[in-house]
Amino acid sequence: MPNYLEVGSLGKRFAAHGRHAFEDISFSVAKGEFVALIGPSGCGKSTLLHIIAGLSRPTSGHVKLNGSPITGPRADLMFVFQQYTKSIFPWKTVLDNVRLGVKYLPNAERRKLDELCRAQLEHVGLGRYANYHPYQLSGGMQQRVAIARALARRPETLLMDEPFSALDAMMRVELQDLLINLWDELKLTILFVTHDLDEALYLAQRVIVLSASPGRIAEVVSVPLTYPRNQVATRSDPQYLRLRERLYSVMVEQVTAARAAES
């Protein structure tokens, strides 16, 4: 199933100033694939992900999942937001936050849901913190709650919008490895937006680079590094370094071009 998630000549123009966030973006993601989407700020990568999630509408083009168009948010396609302090509700305990993802599903049985939610918390290493409130947790732990809540809905695909960019380096590294483990274990499909080139390379099997505003696909780079990846060994692998150099020069090109276009 090569075209599991299919994005076809997608474009978004903002009504407010008539400018394109991005235009004519086409790519597809295979089931079980881990794809990273990077680009300079302002290329519309976050908007693109919102459209794929069904949270907003494109001005042109289409998004299809398993051949059927995406018209709104759906349970098999979960979104993880960058701003975990907002997307995790501070008035709910950790467990209640996770439960919120499933409590309104049809024929949800309270006892079973609790078990399911606790299992998700175990999965992300938060089993002990079920009854804590978010403000009692570190940023990394809060983002784990968001991931656990998404997983509780048993999605096939995770759409992640710079989920680790607000975390400090240590936590980011931890969560990157956690995410790779979850992806592998649960056979997830992941589309991961980031502005961090190293993060994209470390996590993904394929990196899509967007150009600066208006965003277009500038380059697609396969990352043939094996899993499990290792924060030290992988990042110093000669192949990794070559890919990094290539991605880096594409990024620099894009930023320079954007500057030139502005002036």
Added chain:
Amino acid sequence: MSALIDRWLVQSRASGVVLIAVLLLFWEFSALYLVRTPTWPPVTVIFQAWITNVLDGTLPLHLVATLWRQMLGYGLAIILGVSMGLAMGYYRPLYNLFEPLVEAIRPVPGPAYLPILVLFVGIGHEMKVVLVLVASFFPILLNTFSGVRAIDPVQFDTARTLGLSTLQTFRELVIPAASPQILTGMRISLAISLILAVLGEMIVSNDGLGYFTLLAQRTFRVPEMYAGIFTLAMLGYILNRAFLLVESKLIGWHLESSGRR
């Protein structure tokens, strides 16, 4: 020695209580020896008058009358203010439609409604309830809709990705997220509601603490007048404490995460 006093002033809140005791002592002393006039009775005489009026049931009766009309007006203001505020905060068209009107009416000071209400509702119990209602309504309405409007779009997107219906979104997101600000409005209005209830009673009434206090003054029963004012002070204090207690039960998460507790 002065270091010791400094520390006591910084670390303990007892100094505030001591100050009140000292002022009461000074009042007693001044009324007994310095300003010997019937308009300035000693605290002990006021206290006696208070006890007498509590024991013979006069003050409790007036207290209940005031509390009843205050709570009725305040309760209705909460129901109306919160429900209309939620609707205005959530639905942009309703906000656009009503916000200018609210801004136009809001600056009218509560007591200014009184003459209109006398014309339309009369001078009975209902007039005072409506007076309290109208004056307490606006702070609750305003705080509710601005609380809802301040909810981050990410939180609404979260609700949508979790597939929540509108009703579920209100229950799980809108009401809890706006509750700190709703409670702020309710607290402002609680103070206003007591003021307006007493004011209404002072204008036209035959019961209530406002009536009791003003009648005592007009009939020159000065200790009773002060006893009425003390009772109002205590009532206001107790209501505020009770409110804080309810607030910390309802939004403990907010008070703790913002360092207020």
